[in-house]
Each structure stands twice: as C-alpha cells, then as structure tokens.
Amino acid sequence: MALDVSVCDELLSTTRAVRKRLDLSRDVPREVINECLELAVQAPTGSNSQGWRWIVVQDAEKRRALADLYKRDAEPYLRSAEEQSQDGTQTSRVFSSALYLMEHLHEVPVHVIPCLQGRPREGTPVTALGGFYASIYPAVWSFQLALRSRGLGSCLTTLHLNHEKEAAELLGIPDDVIQVALLPVAYTLGTDFKPAARPPVANITHWDTW
Numbered sequence: 001m002a003l004d005v006s007v008c009d010e011l012l013s014t015t016r017a018v019r020k021r022l023d024l025s026r027d028v029p030r031e032v033i034n035e036c037l038e039l040a041v042q043a044p045t046g047s048n049s050q051g052w053r054w055i056v057v058q059d060a061e062k063r064r065a066l067a068d069l070y071k072r073d074a075e076p077y078l079r080s081a082e083e084q085s086q087d088g089t090q091t092s093r094v095f096s097s098a099l100y101l102m103e104h105l106h107e108v109p110v111h112v113i114p115c116l117q118g119r120p121r122e123g124t125p126v127t128a129l130g131g132f133y134a135s136i137y138p139a140v141w142s143f144q145l146a147l148r149s150r151g152l153g154s155c156l157t158t159l160h161l162n163h164e165k166e167a168a169e170l171l172g173i174p175d176d177v178i179q180v181a182l183l184p185v186a187y188t189l190g191t192d193f194k195p196a197a198r199p200p201v202a203n204i205t206h207w208d209t210w
C-alpha cells in the first residue's frame with residue numbers, strides 16, 4: 001500500500017506540544033491509550049533492547065500528587081522565564097502555555113509516564129548513555145503522533161523528573177526503572193493545528209563537509 005504523503009506530512013508537521021487546547025472535561029478511554037502504545041512500541045531501540053515500560057495514570061489523587069511534584073520546580077523556573085521573554089515571540093508563548101499546563105496538570109485526564117528498564121550509573125560512557133535514552137524517545141514521539149491521528153494531544157514534559165524518586169514511591173515504580181518524561185494526554189479542543197515556524201533547513205544542514 002502506498003502511503004498518502006500529504007496525510008503523513010500533515011501529521012508530522014502539525015503534531016504540536018498541546019497545553020491550552022487539552023479538553024479537561026472529556027474522558028479518554030483506556031482502549032485509545034492501548035492502541036497508541038501498540039503503535040509506539042513499533043519504534044526502534046538500541047540493540048533491539050525494548051526496555052520501555054509505561055505507567056498510565058488515571059487515578060485523580062495520583063494525578064494531583066504528580067502535578068504537585070511537577071509544580072515544585074516548574075513554578076519558579078517558568079515564572080522567571082516568562083517574565084524575561086514577554087515579547088510575543090514563539091518562546092514567550094511557549095512559557096505562557098507551559099504555565100497554563102502547570103496550573104491544570106492535575107485536571108488532565110491521563111498522565112502517561114514512559115520509563116526505561118535500567119538506570120545509568122555515574123560515569124556511564126556517552127555512547128551508552130546516548131543509546132539508552134535514544135531507545136525511548138522515538139517511541140514517545142510515535143505515541144504522540146498516534147494520539148494526534150485520533151484527535152488527542154499531549155506535551156512531552158520533564159519537569160517532574162527532579163522529584164523522580166517521590167513519583168516512583170507514589171506509583172510503586174521499582175528502583176531499577178527510570179522515568180524519562182510525563183505526558184499529559186487528553187482529547188484536543190478542535191483538531192486544526194498548524195506547522196510551527198522553524199529556521200530554514202538550508203541554514204542548519206551541511207552536505208559532505210561542515
């Protein structure tokens with residue numbers, strides 16, 4: 001089957017970090033999350049390690065506790081970043097949107113925490129470290145694309161990771177499993193999203209020689 005290039009391009013160019021347009025009032029069925037995870041685990045992993053583990057949090061009290069952990073470091077960081085970038089640029093809009101998410105994280109119906117089996121030790125060589133983390137992010141992105149294709153949205157966040165241990169205790173995650181992100185997941189308010197402005201690829205690409 002030949003893929004429809006225009007549909008694929010639309011998906012790849014309009015899957016945004018969704019925060020203000022998450023529908024906080026609509027439930028997300030478990031089957032949709034499962035379908036998207038089935039697609040996510042088609043992603044590549046180093047040495048075919050497939051060390052991914054996923055925690056899907058629907059429980060309201062646990063989402064509230066995760067949102068509190070997130071806010072602890074997000075609040076000072078995002079407030080100061082927003083103050084320093086109030087000029088209507090793409091980045092200042094990102095900080096305003098990130099503050100909104102921080103305030104509403106507990107209301108987002110599902111939190112998905114992608115994890116990896118293993119925990120790199122201090123001094124792990126760069127190649128091993130790169131390979132370790134690179135064995136989850138393609139799957140995370142596939143998960144986000146699959147959500148978008150079904151009318152849902154998400155945002156890759158990492159700000160709760162400073163309190164990873166407390167999140168692990170809350171969710172019963174064993175010590176040898178590391179959390180790599182937290183994705184708030186909900187249906188989106190409308191499905192029309194636009195490509196973001198990005199620098200021309202010609203300015204950042206080198207052919208044959210730097």
Ligand SMILES: Cc1cc2nc3c(=O)[nH]c(=O)nc-3n(C[C@H](O)[C@H](O)[C@H](O)COP(=O)(O)O)c2cc1C
Nearest residue numbers: 015016017018094097098101155156157158159196
């Ligand atoms: C590694 C990584 C960490 C991120 N952490 C956060 C975060 O903690 N909170 C948040 O609101 N957004 C976070 N983001 C989302 C980025 O802010 C967002 O992708 C970026 O602003 C570009 O927006 P776009 O994805 O809509 O193009 C993160 C993205 C990446 C790739």
